[in-house]
Every structure is written in C-alpha cells, then in structure tokens.
Amino acid sequence: KNQVEQSPQSLIILEGKNCTLQCNYTVSPFSNLRWYKQDTGRGPVSLTIMTFSENTKSNGRYTATLDADTKQSSLHITASQLSDSASYICVAIPSARGSTLGRLYFGRGTQLTVWP
Amino acid sequence: DVKVTQSSRYLVKRTGEKVFLECVQDMDHENMFWYRQDPGLGLRLIYFSYDVKMKEKGDIPEGYSVSREKKERFSLILESASTNQTSMYLCASRQVPGELFFGEGSRLTVL
Numbered sequence: 001k002n003q004v005e006q007s008p009q010s011l012i013i014l015e016g017k018n019c020t021l022q023c024n025y026t027v028s029p030f031s032n033l034r035w036y037k038q039d040t041g042r043g044p045v046s047l048t049i050m051t052f053s054e055n056t057k058s059n060g061r062y063t064a065t066l067d068a069d070t071k072q073s074s075l076h077i078t079a080s081q082l083s084d085s086a087s088y089i090c091v092a093i094p095s096a097r098g099s100t101l102g103r104l105y106f107g108r109g110t111q112l113t114v115w116p
Numbered sequence: 117d118v119k120v121t122q123s124s125r126y127l128v129k130r131t132g133e134k135v136f137l138e139c140v141q142d143m144d145h146e147n148m149f150w151y152r153q154d155p156g157l158g159l160r161l162i163y164f165s166y167d168v169k170m171k172e173k174g175d176i177p178e179g180y181s182v183s184r185e186k187k188e189r190f191s192l193i194l195e196s197a198s199t200n201q202t203s204m205y206l207c208a209s210r211q212v213p214g215e216l217f218f219g220e221g222s223r224l225t226v227l
Binding site: 031032036042043045046049089091093104106 | 221
C-alpha cells in the first residue's frame with residue numbers, strides 16, 4: 001500500500017535553533033518527493049523537490065535529504081526564524097507508469113512552532 | 117507567476133444547502149484536484165480531473181460531485197451540505213510530472 005509517514009507530529013523549538021523533520025514513504029514505483037510549507041490558513045507552497053538520484057538539496061536555510069534505499073527523507077531547518085512556524089508536508093510522487101493519472105501521496109504533516 | 121485561484125476564502129452555509137466551490141488555474145494544466153484538510157488527518161483527495169469533462173473519484177468522494185467544463189476551471193459541489201463537511205478545501209493543479217500548485221483554500225463552515 002502506498003503510504004507516507006511523517007514524524008514528529010509536532011515540534012516546538014526556540015528561535016535560532018536547528019531542527020530536522022522526517023518522512024518515510026512506501027510509494028512505488030517512486031519518481032520524486034517534495035516538501036511543502038503550509039502557513040496557517042493558507043495553501044501549501046513547495047519548498048524543494050528530491051528526485052530518485054539526488055541525495056541532498058538546499059534552498060536557503062532548508063536542506064532536504066533523500067535515501068532511496070531506505071525510502072526516507074528529511075528536512076533540516078537551520079537557524080530557525082519565527083516565520084518558519086508552519087506545517088511541513090511531505091509528498092511522494094509515483095512515476096508516471098505506476099500512478100493513477102497523477103495521484104500523489106501526502107504525509108499528515110509536522111506542525112513546527114518557533115518560539116522567540 | 118503561476119496562480120490557482122479559489123473563489124471564496126470563507127463560507128458559512130446551513131445544513132441542506134447546495135454549495136459551489138470554484139477553482140481556476142492559469143497554467144494550462146491538465147490535472148486538477150480537490151482535497152479537504154482536517155486537523156490530524158492531513159490532505160485527503162475528494163476528486164481529481166485529468167482533462168475537460170473527465171473526472172475520477174478520490175478517497176472520500178461521498179457527498180461531493182465535481183464539474184470540469186473548461187480546462188482552467190474545476191468546481192466542487194456539495195449537493196446538500198452537512199455539518200461533517202465543515203473543513204478546509206484546497207484546490208490544486210499540476211502538469212505531470214511537474215509541481216503541484218495549490219490555491220489559498222476555502223474554509224467552509226456548515227451550521
């Protein structure tokens with residue numbers, strides 16, 4: 001069964017600290033994985049995409065990793081800011097030949113709160 | 117800038133009313149989606165459409181229907197709203213194999 005699991009469910013950190021969010025997936029055949037950031041009351045916005053062959057990718061203070069063998073991804077946030085408070089959603093995307101017309105698989109998200 | 121626009125950010129309806137949620141995208145995407153998002157449950161797929169007049173049921177289609185008469189517009193219809201349909205509704209569009217773009221969401225409250 002295609003599935004995406006995220007941990008932790010919620011996380012509180014102090015401003016300036018680092019944190020790492022985890023995503024495990026069982027989607028197969030696998031094409032790529034995206035991390036989305038969703039501010040409260042807004043739609044999700046893409047942070048980064050990881051393809052099958054990529055191990056690490058950075059986008060400013062966000063660094064995503066992917067281990068295709070263990071089917072795990074992580075999102076590391078460096079020097080957190082108050083504006084990082086949001087829900088972070090992991091989305092696994094199957095390859096076109098295996099998907100049902102573009103279906104994607106979502107984790108339930110990690111709610112990150114950054115305190116001053 | 118790419119854009120997915122949902123017609124209403126906030127709606128309050130009464131039980132039994134018919135509700136229309138409209139979504140328009142300006143990217144000529146073939147795939148469009150309707151999700152609902154509830155605390156602790158994440159995003160759940162209601163319906164998606166892969167072409168004009170084509171639609172497929174998602175994971176929770178009961179109580180909903182959709183319409184896609186034009187490529188850029190995908191509508192979600194609640195024929196007779198119920199209180200358990202109170203939720204955040206998110207529209208999204210995508211051109212396979214690209215990024216999924218979301219609208220800002222429509223928060224529906226059914227009294």
